Amino acid sequence: MRSLRRFFSRLANLAPRRSQDERLREEIEAHIALQTEENLRAGLSPVEARRQALLKFGGVEAMKQDYRAARGLLFIENLLGDLRNAGRSICRMPGLAAVIIVSLAIGIGVNTTIFSWIQMILLQPLPGVSGASNFLLVEPSSETGGYPGASWLEYRALQTQVPALRDIVAVQMVPFNVGETGQTERTFGQLVSGNYFSALGLKPTIGRFIRPEEAERPGTEPVVVVSYEYWQTRLGAAPEAVGRKVRVNERDLIVIGVAPREFHGTMFPLKFELWAPATMAPALLGGTRDLDDRSIRAFSLIGMLKPGATREEAQAEFSTAMAQLAREYPDASAGIGGEILPFWTAPRGPQRLLISGLAILQGVMLLLLLAVCGNTANLMLARGSTRQREMAVRVALGATRWRIVSLVLSENMLLALLGAGLGAAIAVWGTTALRVAPIIGAFPIQFQSSVDGLTLAFALLLGAACGLIFSAAPAIYLARLDPQDGLRSSSNTPPRSRARKVLMGLEVGLAMVVLIEAALFLQSFRSARQTDPRFRPEGVLLAAYDLSGRNPDEASEREFAARLLERLRSMPDVEAAAIATNVPLDLHGIPVRPFTVHGRVRSEPGQDRAIFNTVTPGYFRVMAIPLLEGTDFAEMRDTAAPAQAIVNEEFVRRYLNGADAIGRQIQTRAKSFEIIGVARNSVYDAFGEPAQPAVYFSYRDIPAMQGEIHLRTRGAAETGLTSEARAVLRDLDPMLALYDVRTFSQHIERNLYLRRIPARMFAVLGPLLLGLAAIGIYAVVSYAVARRTKEIGVRLAFGATSGRVALQIIRENLAAITWGGTIGWILALAVSIRAISKGPVSLPVFIGVPAILLCVATLACWIPARRASRIDPMAALRHE
């Protein structure tokens, strides 16, 4: 208690330091005056009286020291002093400090931005829902390792059979055509179970949510909840919007409520506009049998643990329930087990793709930050070497080792935290810039990350860690300094700095790896833009339609496509028209599926695989892919011809021994197709990819609900066609929306978007790292040279030319650089052979990058070496 009181009193004493000093001075004065008077009375002379008084009082300075130590908290006082000192010494080296702070800020900023995304995925996978990290995915899993989803009846059974889960909700993502006949707009919504909103703990902005009883009986409750954004943009943000009717997939739904502002549905990172009861599925999806067919696994399930229950309990109960279902309904559930997974480990879907990419990115960026730290350590060491006299004086005057260390530490920490502060600012900017990310592909994506407390803490932690890492070396070095040596300065030979050279070599190696990979990446990216895709994208208009809202049968799909094509071809500006299920160079890729070729025996185990695309007759004309052999597909309404396939050259080479393709049979999906033609190879997934085998099937044989319309226009009027194409589709079917309309060139640009981000990042990172490496080398060499001034002076005095001296310094340092560089080079080669390109090693990159790096390194050595060799030998010898 007493000591606590004393502590606060001391804490309070930190501030009014001056008046306290004043008080002590006055007290001493008074004391000595009183003693002097006493002595005078005892008969001493005035001078002697004062002298005796002073003697009796004792050492004033030592006492003051004690007094100060007792008064305030020496530790904090020292810290404040150190910080003041650090601030001053940073101000003395503005250039160096700026380099360090900015390079740290970039490293910390990038890392913090990525961390905020990862954090969002891990902790906030469902924006607008609190505690979303406690939610679990309830995923039926097949024996082959797939995750097929759950059927509605399965969901109803599971609801009661997994008591460890408080709630299980079922969701299905569906495309909706919203709006009045003729003006429909395509959007995405979710069909949800009745407990969806209550289980997520959401409160409506206005109105109410779907009630459990509204998702009991099929098709009776035509209600819909709309997103906040939809309410704002389409319903005028009016409170009267509740109760209004919205036309969705040719059904009138009554708006009953508006979701919270931040809520966008439960399929991160997709953004949904509408939520309707799952029991509306047959009404909204053209009489689909989703609700009563156990083999239609259209729903995703999310569960919330009961308080006190564990994931293991839920898993055990879920497995038992799935086994029970498999026994009861072997047709639909045989071999289907189940897994309960944390939300962020989603085994399928867009989230999966995102998290693995981000983890790699974070790893690379942390490496970069480490390189920055190494560099800063080198710079600070070099600076420390010029301060050894200052430190030696401090030690000689009685500073303890710890004081020296804390001096260096506070200086570096201040630098690091300044860097972290700036880095956090960069992260704030970065996350806001990316929040307005574009819609990628046909799906609406939302990317809402923001810098919050945890992210800021991460930035600070990174800053502090960096500070500790790069202060360790200089602090140890300066604290171990012998004051005698320090004061005598360069009178004896300095120790060789092996650590510094290793650090330098490592940095060069790291720079080598990243630069080579960056160069390879940029090279492939650039060459990709220039290579011939082997089809002609110019003048092609793309647009998508989707019949899945009405659950059509094959015949009507085929008929729809045939009629659509007839209309499109009759348009004046259309040269050719076709429909395909997949578009090359799409972000989502084109499916690769297994098949067998009649009469071919595989030598190794496994299955033959090829790219599958289903197209209508005329496709090859639209795409300008020549048919090398055979003919195009039979007309859509031709019922006589057998099932047909057209393969590409690579397919013939790889699977048919390069000859006699026509007439061979391909089996896939339990059906047989006759090869009637061979098309030239073209690009499917990425520019510059190696040739891939591909099979085209005909829409006539395998009709599909979705289609991508391809229109080749006359002249360059591709964009002008949009409204006409819309009109054609509207005439054909007033309820159907044409969506994702774009030219082929736009399609390519958009899908390169994601690849452009790393390309840009590399383009910035490469030179940055090169600059960092150069600074690091420069620091090490100038440090080493400064320590050897005297030796250089002696050699010059004995007649060495300055050229020779400079050359020797460069040679010594280049040895370390070459070591690091070579290791980096080998690593980069290994990585590129294993992972990046399957093609030949790119010589220009593997020779060019080391050459550039070597030039920069030599230059960074040469500048300080030349400066050292230019000194006057006499001056150098007189130096100390």
Place this chain on the structure above:
Amino acid sequence: MAPNGGAMKQKTDVLQGTLALMVLKTLDVLGPLHGYGIARRIEQISGDLLAVNQGTLYPVLLKLEQEGAIASEWGASENTRRARFYRLTREGRKQLQVETKDWEQTAAIIARFFEAKAEDLS
């Protein structure tokens, strides 16, 4: 760093402890007093403890003030010189009682220990 820093520090602590007790007792007996007066009094009674280093008193005074055992304010000394006067607080009085008792106990034990003869210990 001084090689015997630890030992020196210990000695100072003992000295400071005794000094503190003497300060409290002085203020208890003589009432409010300035630093010089306290030093004089201790010197008179203890002989040479403060004969050389009167200054060491001030850190002790500060410590006691921070602990709340004494309080201080500016006032005029006997010859109208400005001086800082220290006085015992209620808490200080309590502390003095406790410490006096402790001290007497310790002293008694030590005294008995020194008086003990060899046969008493065997």
